[in-house]
Amino acid sequence: MxxxxxxxxxxxxxxxxxxxxxxxxxxxxxxxxxxxxxxxxxxxxxxxxxxxxxxxxxxxxxxxxxxxxxxxxxxxxxxxxxxxxxxxxxxxxxxxxxxxxxxxxxxxxxxxxxKYTPREQSFIEYGRGVNELKEGDIVSYLNNKFVVVHVDNYTDNIAAVDGQTRFSSFKFSVKLETPVEKLLS
Incomplete structure (x- = not known):
């Protein structure tokens, strides 16, 4: 294509x-x-x-x-x-x-x-700014998927869970898999 x-x-x-x-x-x-x-x-x-x-x-x-x-x-x-x-x-x-x-x-x-890395492109294809995350988004990190439960825009940290494990990282280290808006539609 x-x-x-x-x-x-x-x-x-x-x-x-x-x-x-x-x-x-x-x-x-x-x-x-x-x-x-x-x-x-x-x-x-x-x-x-x-x-x-x-x-x-x-x-x-x-x-x-x-x-x-x-x-x-x-x-x-x-x-x-x-x-x-x-x-x-x-x-x-x-x-x-x-x-x-x-x-x-x-x-x-x-x-x-x-122009953009595949990680950056994952945000752009959903109409988001690069690293723009919201609570409820599904992100991936090291081939594991997590749901974002907290976004700290001051420190650029996020907290996410995969059902069993709590995960904390910087926004720039994850890829947006599915935005919360798509999950709700």
Whole structure:
């Protein structure tokens, strides 16, 4: 699933097939000499539920890149590729369309870095500020789920229980699993 943010601020969700068809259509209709991505706003992309933003920095492991154009049959312009580190030769690579490693040296691409960690994203997807917790929220910590029973906004501490164990921690160490509003609806 791919999410595209339109210049109007609206977002649309597309299946992988719909996204590829959009890229192909854009490539077919791009002006001579222009890459398709020159005509599309790609400042922010959402991949697998995580928001990535355009960056001037060099890509590292876990980032995504999008080729503006491609001189190869095994690379599709406009498609996000995840970046890996090849420890054998100490360079960053992607898996191309044929499943082979491709070094990024000398290639023309846009770099996307994670805007929010998955933990931070868990708050944002429910319309909350990062670390905004309420009593009754279900949170996870070290693969265990707890219900928040107290929030101290002065010290950023929370108290939570899992039915048997009382747990106390800082707000920034837990992930929001289910907000209380969703439980009550």
């Amino acid at each position: 791919a999410t595209i943010k339109l210049p109007t601020g609206e977002t649309i969700e597309l299946t992988q097939e719909e996204y590829l068809n959009l890229i192909k259509l854009g490539q077919d209709t791009a002006k001579d000499g222009d890459a398709f991505t020159d005509n599309v706003d790609l400042n922010e992309v959402i991949l697998e539920g995580i928001t990535y933003e355009l960056s001037e920095e060099s890509p590292t492991t876990g980032d995504y890149i999008i080729f503006k154009d491609s001189k190869y049959d095994f690379i599709t312009a406009g498609i996000p590729y995840k970046v890996y580190k090849n420890s054998w030769i100490d360079v960053y690579v992607i898996k191309d369309d044929e499943g082979d490693n491709l070094s990024l040296d000398g290639e023309n691409y846009l770099t996307y870095k994670m």
